[in-house]
Amino acid sequence: xxxxxxxxxxxxxxxxxxxxxxxxxxxxxxxxxxxxxxxxxxxxxxxxxxxxxxxxxxxxxxxxxxxxxxxxxxxxxxxxxxxxxxxxxxxxxxxxxxxxxxxxxxxxxxxxxxxxxxxxxxxxxxxxxxxxxxxxxxxxxxxxxxxxxxxxxxxxxxxxxxxxxxxxxxxxxxxxxxxxxxxxxxxxxxxxxxxxxxxxxxxxxxxxxxxxxxxxxxxxxxxxxxxxxxxxxxxxxxxxxxxxxxxxxxxxxxxxxxxxxxxxxxxxxxxxxxxxxxxxxxxxxxxxxxxxxxxxxxxxxxxxxx
Amino acid sequence: xxxxxxxxxxxxxxxxxxxxxxxxxxxxxxxxxxxxxxxxxxxxxxxxxxxxxxxxxxxxxxxxxxxxxxxxxxxxxxxxxxxxxxxxxxxxxxxxxxxxxxxxxxxxxxxxxxxxxxxxxxxxxxxxxxxxxxxxxxxxxxxxxxxxxxxxxxxxxxxxxxxxxxxxxxxxxxxxxxxxxxxxxxxxxxxxxxxxxxxxxxxxxxxxxxxxxxxxxxxxxxxxxxxxxxxxxxxxxxxxxxxxxxxx
Numbered sequence: 225x226x227x228x229x230x231x232x233x234x235x236x237x238x239x240x241x242x243x244x245x246x247x248x249x250x251x252x253x254x255x256x257x258x259x260x261x262x263x264x265x266x267x268x269x270x271x272x273x274x275x276x277x278x279x280x281x282x283x284x285x286x287x288x289x290x291x292x293x294x295x296x297x298x299x300x301x302x303x304x305x306x307x308x309x310x311x312x313x314x315x316x317x318x319x320x321x322x323x324x325x326x327x328x329x330x331x332x333x334x335x336x337x338x339x340x341x342x343x344x345x346x347x348x349x350x351x352x353x354x355x356x357x358x359x360x361x362x363x364x365x366x367x368x369x370x371x372x373x374x375x376x377x378x379x380x381x382x383x384x385x386x387x388x389x390x391x392x393x394x395x396x397x398x399x400x401x402x403x404x405x406x407x408x409x410x411x412x413x414x415x416x417x418x419x420x421x422x423x424x425x426x427x428x429x430x431x432x433x434x435x436x437x438x439x440x441x442x443x444x445x446x447x448x449x450x451x452x453x454x455x456x457x458x459x460x461x462x463x464x465x466x467x468x469x470x471x472x473x474x475x476x477x478x479x480x481x482x483x484x485x486x487x488x489x490x491x492x493x494x495x496x497x498x499x500x501x502x503x504x505x506x507x508x509x510x511x512x513x514x515x516x517x518x519x520x521x522x523x524x525x526x527x528x529x530x
Numbered sequence: 531x532x533x534x535x536x537x538x539x540x541x542x543x544x545x546x547x548x549x550x551x552x553x554x555x556x557x558x559x560x561x562x563x564x565x566x567x568x569x570x571x572x573x574x575x576x577x578x579x580x581x582x583x584x585x586x587x588x589x590x591x592x593x594x595x596x597x598x599x600x601x602x603x604x605x606x607x608x609x610x611x612x613x614x615x616x617x618x619x620x621x622x623x624x625x626x627x628x629x630x631x632x633x634x635x636x637x638x639x640x641x642x643x644x645x646x647x648x649x650x651x652x653x654x655x656x657x658x659x660x661x662x663x664x665x666x667x668x669x670x671x672x673x674x675x676x677x678x679x680x681x682x683x684x685x686x687x688x689x690x691x692x693x694x695x696x697x698x699x700x701x702x703x704x705x706x707x708x709x710x711x712x713x714x715x716x717x718x719x720x721x722x723x724x725x726x727x728x729x730x731x732x733x734x735x736x737x738x739x740x741x742x743x744x745x746x747x748x749x750x751x752x753x754x755x756x757x758x759x760x761x762x763x764x765x766x767x768x769x770x771x772x773x774x775x776x777x778x
Contacts (some may be wrong), residue, residue, distance in 0.1 A: 235545075261699035262670060262699075263669075264695035359571045360571060385696070386693070386696060387571060388570040388573075388725055389767070389771045390771055391570065391571060393767065414697050414698075415726075416700060438570075459711070459732070460708070463708070476700075476704050477707060477708075477729035477732060478564075478728060479732075479761070480750060480751070521700055522700050522701055525699065
């Protein structure tokens with residue numbers, strides 16, 4: 225059974241359409257990713273599901289309840305870690321956890337089994353004020369607080385934004401670890417590569433869901449042959465030359481290479497190499513490659529604009 | 531890019547009490563280079579950047595930025611660099627053109643220069659039709675381009691970009707990098723921090739800080755070869771957590 229069901233959900237802020245009639249479902253025990261940049265509507269969506277703000281239109285059900293009417297049930301059974309650190313900076317690590325445990329009528333001891341892997345990493349700093357913790361430790365504390373009442377559904381709003389790549393990987397290990405406790409997790413992120421760590425993802429942009437599927441299916445859904453290009457003269461010169469090429473479909477830098485699509489459907493490697501050589505490029509490498517989430521996202525964004 | 535050094539540091543250190551936030555870092559950045567300044571959270575990047583931009587006095591060591599000493603010529607440094615951060619500080623209630631003129635004026639450009647460069651900039655960005663819109667009315671991607679252009683309006687030798695692309699969509703992020711390439715092509719040195727490892731690969735050279743020290747330094751190709759891996763993500767993991775680190 226779906227834990228979350230959303231049908232034709234819309235939300236406006238004045239003239240800004242934050243969510244434009246979106247529909248999706250999240251299944252029991254899934255890690256469901258909301259992938260998209262700032263302004264996609266990720267936080268608005270999470271807050272509606274959380275019962276913190278009201279939708280304008282559409283139907284929403286969370287654990288079978290309506291966030292509009294049965295918000296008390298929902299609030300007792302979800303965990304929420306907002307994008308901005310929102311625990312009490314003047315309370316210590318332990319005091320913060322005890323405070324949230326008390327609010328939910330439980331104790332740290334009762335929840336210890338669930339939070340222990342995370343809590344053990346900050347327990348040595350039990351008496352330190354939350355405001356004096358490093359970014360990584362604050363994040364772990366906030367996650368413990370969100371889990372203190374054994375929620376059935378956990379909402380993580382951009383937990384890895386502004387976090388360095390190693391700490392991001394470590395945080396995802398923690399998320400994966402929670403899986404075994406039968407918790408459904410909805411996590412938002414602007415980092416496209418994190419899509420691969422979810423069971424299913426919704427790619428979001430400007431209030432719309434561009435695609436929902438497993439990360440593998442999303443990455444494989446690119447509709448054209450994709451090539452990785454490189455030349456000795458460097459990416460900037462190569463991009464400029466390709467923009468002037470009449471068969472260009474799209475070109476974007478990806479790490480040390482360029483990702484390129486052509487208007488022609490046949491294998492264009494030899495022809496393109498000849499053209500670039502004539503344009504004065506050397507050490508040209510053209511390779512047909514598999515697409516990733518970011519390639520697909522860019523493609524869908526362009527389609528959305530047209 | 532040539533071999534003229536725009537930034538040069540020798541054992542640059544900043545201590546807060548007994549804690550060395552930046553611990554004897556030595557590196558250089560060359561004219562026209564795109565230099566990526568990477569590191570884990572809390573590794574000392576921000577402290578180092580504050581010293582290089584004249585906002586914080588070092589404890590010991592040596593460093594020059596655009597030819598000026600970070601100990602004694604901080605005001606001169608500020609006038610000769612550009613700076614843009616993710617939370618760029620443009621004014622929401624001013625129009626695009628007003629923002630440009632305001633910040634250009636602060637950097638001491640004359641009225642003629644402001645009109646000339648401001649108009650040229652707006653046209654180059656393709657924003658001539660909307661130059662009188664308030665900043666708060668335009669999309670994030672435009673704001674970002676304006677912020678970058680404002681940071682380079684006084685034609686500094688070097689521009690510091692502190693996580694300029696955080697939270698931005700993948701197309702706008704790449705358009706932004708094209709502006710960086712263009713600036714570097716015109717001889718402006720670009721000093722940039724980012725958490726996107728694909729962006730690290732857009733840099734000519736990078737340094738990676740761990741616990742206040744520079745633990746990796748070179749071109750992305752060199753670093754990948756040194757750490758025997760195909761991508762910068764793994765280079766980062768190995769430098770930040772040690773060669774034998776494995777995620778559980």
